Amino acid sequence: MDTPHIPVLLQEVLDSFSSVDSGYFVDCTLGYAGHSSEMLKKYSHIKHIGIDRDDEALEFSKNRLEEFESRSTLYKGTFATVLPTLKETPIMAVLADFGVSSLQLDKKSRGFSFESDTLDMRMDAGAKLSAYEVVNEYSKRELEYIFDTYGEVRSYRKLAAKVVEARSKAPITSAKELSQIAKEVIPAGKIHPATLMFQGIRIEVNSELSEIEGLLDALEAKHTEGEVVSLITFHSLEDRLVKNRFKKWSSQCICEAHAMRCSCGKNNAIGKALVKKPITATKEELRFNPRSRSAKLRSFKFSKTSKI
Numbered sequence: 345m346d347t348p349h350i351p352v353l354l355q356e357v358l359d360s361f362s363s364v365d366s367g368y369f370v371d372c373t374l375g376y377a378g379h380s381s382e383m384l385k386k387y388s389h390i391k392h393i394g395i396d397r398d399d400e401a402l403e404f405s406k407n408r409l410e411e412f413e414s415r416s417t418l419y420k421g422t423f424a425t426v427l428p429t430l431k432e433t434p435i436m437a438v439l440a441d442f443g444v445s446s447l448q449l450d451k452k453s454r455g456f457s458f459e460s461d462t463l464d465m466r467m468d469a470g471a472k473l474s475a476y477e478v479v480n481e482y483s484k485r486e487l488e489y490i491f492d493t494y495g496e497v498r499s500y501r502k503l504a505a506k507v508v509e510a511r512s513k514a515p516i517t518s519a520k521e522l523s524q525i526a527k528e529v530i531p532a533g534k535i536h537p538a539t540l541m542f543q544g545i546r547i548e549v550n551s552e553l554s555e556i557e558g559l560l561d562a563l564e565a566k567h568t569e570g571e572v573v574s575l576i577t578f579h580s581l582e583d584r585l586v587k588n589r590f591k592k593w594s595s596q597c598i599c600e601a602h603a604m605r606c607s608c609g610k611n612n613a614i615g616k617a618l619v620k621k622p623i624t625a626t627k628e629e630l631r632f633n634p635r636s637r638s639a640k641l642r643s644f645k646f647s648k649t650s651k652i
């Protein structure tokens with residue numbers, strides 16, 4: 345089957361779950377089932393749950409996973425809302441491969457690409473907020489916040505002012521038009537001038553960072569002894585959330601930093617990060633899938649016992 349998306353760090357993801365021999369594997373970002381189909385092939389004893397908020401991705405994956413139908417259930421929704429509903433399910437493996445899929449990026453009508461004639465960027469085409477409202481209706485201050493905090497755009501003030509100036513003449517209706525505005529403010533460099541602005545708007549439209557926090561909260565609230573979580577991030581804002589949460593989960597001492605003496609019993613770790621540094625793509629993978637260049641994989645195993 346032709347797939348519109350090459351799964352990143354595939355072998356590394358499969359290896360991270362090598363200790364899992366029963367229960368359920370939850371793929372929080374099913375996409376085109378690149379990771380899921382290989383997980384189902386390799387681990388024939390596990391059951392599978394796939395979550396995505398994009399109908400196109402779910403439809404594609406439903407067909408792709410047909411041969412595993414008896415072991416697989418798919419859910420439409422966001423992972424931060426679906427995962428907490430799976431309370432009774434014996435989950436032993438969780439994967440999230442954050443960000444957008446290649447199909448979402450490449451299909452012009454979705455409005456993620458610089459050349460799109462629409463201004464959309466919704467992963468769930470039925471969601472209320474799209475890039476059009478953000479760009480045309482948010483205040484200048486709100487745009488500055490998004491460009492600065494979510495996009496880490498250096499000249500975020502200038503960029504917000506330029507957007508506000510442009511939309512005062514006529515609404516901005518396409519991603520193409522928006523990237524033209526970025527080109528006028530941001531000099532061409534290694535990446536397209538609109539890259540960071542688009543990242544900021546996409547994060548806002550899809551509540552991407554609060555979704556990750558919601559997922560981490562759900563995992564913290566409910567996990568099973570031996571459960572492995574593998575999370576793939578694509579930029580520093582995402583990676584920081586994951587890194588800090590894994591650090592918290594593996595800390596024995598939970599006393600305030602300024603406490604004079606430890607009073608927590610130093611026995612609070614709920615598991616251990618499986619790798620100290622995040623795993624990144626090999627040179628070989630970079631050659632056939634350039635989109636893997638910013639991917640970082642971190643894995644954590646929940647375990648109250650000292651042996652991991």
Ligand SMILES: C[S@@+](CC[C@H](N)C(=O)[O-])C[C@H]1O[C@@H](n2cnc3c(N)ncnc32)[C@H](O)[C@@H]1O
Nearest residue numbers: 351373375376377378379396397398422423555
């Ligand atoms: C990078 S792709 C995943 C690709 C997948 N691993 C594969 O190999 O085909 C990310 C997918 O996650 C979905 N997604 C992103 N954030 C989500 C969220 N908060 N809840 C549910 N799905 C989400 C997107 O719609 C997209 O299909």
